[in-house]
Amino acid sequence: MNSSSLVSISDLSKEEIMRLLAQARHFELNPNQKILDGKVVATLFFEPSTRTRLSFETAVNRLGGRVIGFSDASSTSTSKGETLKDTIKMVSNYVDLIVMRHFLEGASRYATEVTDVPVINAGDGANQHPSQTMLDLYSIYKTQGRLDNLTITLVGDLKYGRTVHSLIMAMRYFNPTFRFVACDELKMPEEYKEVCRQNGIKYTEHKEFSKEVIDTSDIIYMTRVQRERFADLMEYEKVKDLYTLHNAMLDGARDNLRILHPLPRVNEINPDVDDNPKAYYFQQAQNGLYARQALICRSLGIDIPQEPLSISNQK
Amino acid sequence: MSKQELAVAALRNGTVIDHIPPQALFQCVKILGIELLDKQLTIGNNLHSSKHGAKGIIKVADTFFPEAVLDRISIIAPDAVVNTIRDYEVVEKRRVELPDTVVGIVKCDNPKCITNHEPMRTKFAVIDRNAGLLRCHYCNHTVSSLKATLL
Ligand SMILES: [Zn+2]
DSSP, rough: OOOBBBBGGGGHHHHHHHHHHHHHHHHOOOOOOOOTTTTTEEEEEEOHHHHHHHHHHHHHHHOOOEEEEEEEEGGGGGTTOOHHHHHHHHTTTTOOOEEEEESSSSSHHHHHHHHHHEEEEEEEESSSHHHHHHHHHHHHHHHSSSSOOEEEEEEEEETTOOHHHHHHHTTSSSOOEEEEOOOOOGGOOOOHHHHHHHHHHHHEESSSHHHHHHOOOSSSEEOOOOOGGGGGGHHHHHTTTTTOOOGGTTTOOOTTOOEEOOOOSSSSGGGTTSSSSTBBBBHHHHHHHHHHHHHHHHHHHOOOOOOOOOGOOHH | HHHHHHHHHHHOEEEEEEEOGGGHHHHHHHHHHHHOOOOEEEEEEEETTTTTTEEEEEEEETOOHHHHHHHHHHHTTTTTTTEEEEEEEEEEEOOOOOEEEESSSSSSOOOOGGGGTTTTOOOOEEETTTTTTETTTTTTTTGGGGGGBBB
């Protein structure tokens, strides 16, 4: 794999993560720059994801680059049976960077093996979505002023939620304390608890989304509990409201607490939380633009100034 | 010398593969490609093993197997021991060795893995040698080598 590609958040060192966050900060302060002049970026969305595609394309456009690509595989020769390898090789003739999303897991890793053009993974099935993790990290960094020694509570679908798994992998450098709040059906897989143990990360598991857990958290990361995940619908009906956040539950929370959610949400955050200053999920999505601008420049080998985060210029 | 050992030693030239898990025996036979071989062949299963309780064993006369074939055996029978016999003597006795990366041998059991949809070779990292756990280089799924489907 060429080292300027990004397939998984685990491909990044602690130093690289810190540098990318400082560069994201730079883009937040200067979002429009002509530094991608003459560069062409392909956005290959074999699976539609309007939210992620628009964020990447805006990131390129605001930096003065051009975008080609497709938003749905049915409009390409993939639907005529062309292999992924052939599509990637064809596109590689035209562009400086490939941003791709695919419904098959491992598709981006494979793409990096068949081209010399850098590839950014914008989601491969249930596997990896590193730009989401970078925006999560940037949101945590911005709202807390640091990444070290935070207490982070993950709530909802911890079994299938790739965002929470990637967040654990990324936070392993920063001595976090995790709380895993989930029902038995959706609890954190052994594999990720093993990652925590190997990295000396403290964690506790909870079935109840309790006041005690909420009041001692710096970050609460909510995820969607999807009906499809349950073999037994009765079970779903029983648990679906146990992991819903209501505004009243935040009465005793820390001042610095922020609520994150990768969006779209269904009913896991009641709309009455939206006006609480601790609700951060809408700004979180906006941070994706700056995080992606930093990732794009990393892959293109463009050197970007780093902007230190001072507490006074937070939020 | 006990009668059991005598049966093994009776081979003049050939290969004895010992300590095969009983459930992997017939797949090993398939991997070795010895079903249609016209050489003297002895296959035993559920024999007593001091190490593992029960084991399978394959003895083939006048046949020696290339490394690539033994690599495949190591996936489903990681404890297997290969004895090379020449002129009634065991001239070499060694355990098969599970390589660090397993390329093009095991199928990924994740139906959504790219390797099951593209004409490409699979690739796994061996993450736990004792438990026989492999991790797909592409989709990150963990596959148990003992239950793996071989390509
Ligand atoms: Zn796989």
